[in-house]
Amino acid sequence: MSPVQQPRPALARRLRALRETLWPDAGITQGQLAQAFGGNKPLSISLISSWENADKPVAPPTKRLEAYATLFATRRSLDGGTLRVLPVHELTDGERTRRKELLEELLGLREGRHLGAPGSARDIWTFDEDQNITIVCARLPEKYRQHLSYADSESADFVSLYTYADPDALIELFGHIRSRNPDNNVKFCTSEELTADDYTSHLVLLGGVDWNSVTRDVIERVDLPVEQVGRADDAEHGGFRVQQDGRPKLFEPKLDRRGHLLEDVAHFYRGESPFNRKRTVTVCNGMYGRGTLGAVRALTDARFRDRNTAHVHERFGDVESFSIISRVPVVGGQGLTPDWTLEENRLHEWPEAAE
Incomplete structure (x- = not known):
């Protein structure tokens, strides 16, 4: 039987996710999609519903998947208050790239291919079905928890997430990975809660060697020419040390005289897991939160992830391990998403060239 005759539940879930979660504030309905796809001759709402029904999925024909990809390639599809599919020739270069990637993803899901598996050109946060993914954060040190009742397990107000370091990064990444991997078991825990089986799953480590012991253990076991220098005291803010032109170079965060952060330094590493060669380990780290x-956010922010993902694959090709150190400007107390396509934002890349 052809792939169209064997529709995949993952495609149905992805189509529903596009409608409900890509632009959650828009509240797009199945009726609006039916109108947008049909134009002067609207499709039936029941047909749209059948495409989103993971229990009894009906796979849309290629023409309709092309319409999905075009519509969700740009938020301009909502301009004017009426949802519509823009003509492809009206899309910008970036929107055409997004349309191409999304169409490849949807066609792959319909045919049972995993275009988003690690190493593919689409999205490195998509893994093969039925592979466990574990996100590991550091536990917030006691000195930062001791006066916070929400972090006290004996308190009636206890909330476990208050004991986590980097909760903003955790929430951002957990939601993205869950949406990309609806058929996978995705969990998060602190480094102290990690089990033996967790070590052999796809590991995603948030935070650096100062607090996250698993990040420290992994970095010691992989071939990575980047060393994180910890923050020894208030006068030293650490950084990431590399060898450049045969000499050590330290990339440091920037603070003003009052200690306000002006620019942080981010490190992204992806490679083969030292605990299971059929799984990956990813480190998302900064000198500060x-x-x-x-x-x-370099690879989850909808405004930047496509171009940054494209840069990764153009720059590193099919290598199993790569690393990018980048600037993170801080404006008004907010860290901005780094654009890896701008050379001035990329402080260091390894390996030096795709193999």
């Missing part, structure tokens, strides 16, 4: 969040 806004650097860690920047390392995450």
Whole structure:
């Protein structure tokens, strides 16, 4: 039987996710999609519903998947208050790239291919079905928890997430990975809660060697020419040390005289897991929390992830391990998503060239 005759539940879930979660504030309905896809002759709402029904999925024909890809390639599809599919020739270069990637993803899901597996040109946060993914954060040190009742397990107000370091990066990444991997078991825990089986799953490590012991253990076991220098005291803010032109170079965060952060440094590393060669390990790290969040958002922020993903594959090709150190500007106390396509934002890349 052809792939169209064997529709995949993953495609149905992805189509529903596009409608409900890509632009959640828009509240797009199945009726609006039916109108947008049909134009002067609207499709039936029941047909749209059948495409989104993971229990009894009906796979849309290629023409309709092309319409999905075009519509969700740009938020301009919502301009004017009426949802519509823009003509392809009206899309910008970036929107055409997004349309191409999304169409490849949807066709791959219809045919049971995993275009988003690690190493593909689409999205490195998509893994093969039924592979476990574990996100590991550091536990917030006691000195930062001791006066916070929400972090006290004996308190009636206890909330476990208050004991986590980098919760903003965790929430951002957990939601993205869950949406990309609806058929996978995705969990998060602190480094102290990690089990033996967790080590052999796809590991995603948030935060650096100062607090996250698993990040420290992994970095010691992989071939990575980047060393994180910890923050020894308030006068030293650490950084990432590399060898450049045969000499050590330290990339440091920037602070003003009052200690306000002006620019953090983010490190993103992806490679083969030292604990299971059929799984990956990913490190999203910064010298401060806004650097860690920047390392995450480089490949989750809808405004930047497509171009940054394209840069990764153009720059590194099919290598199993790669690393990018980048600037994270801080404006008004907010860390900005790094654009890896701008040379001035990329402080260091390894390996030096795709093999």
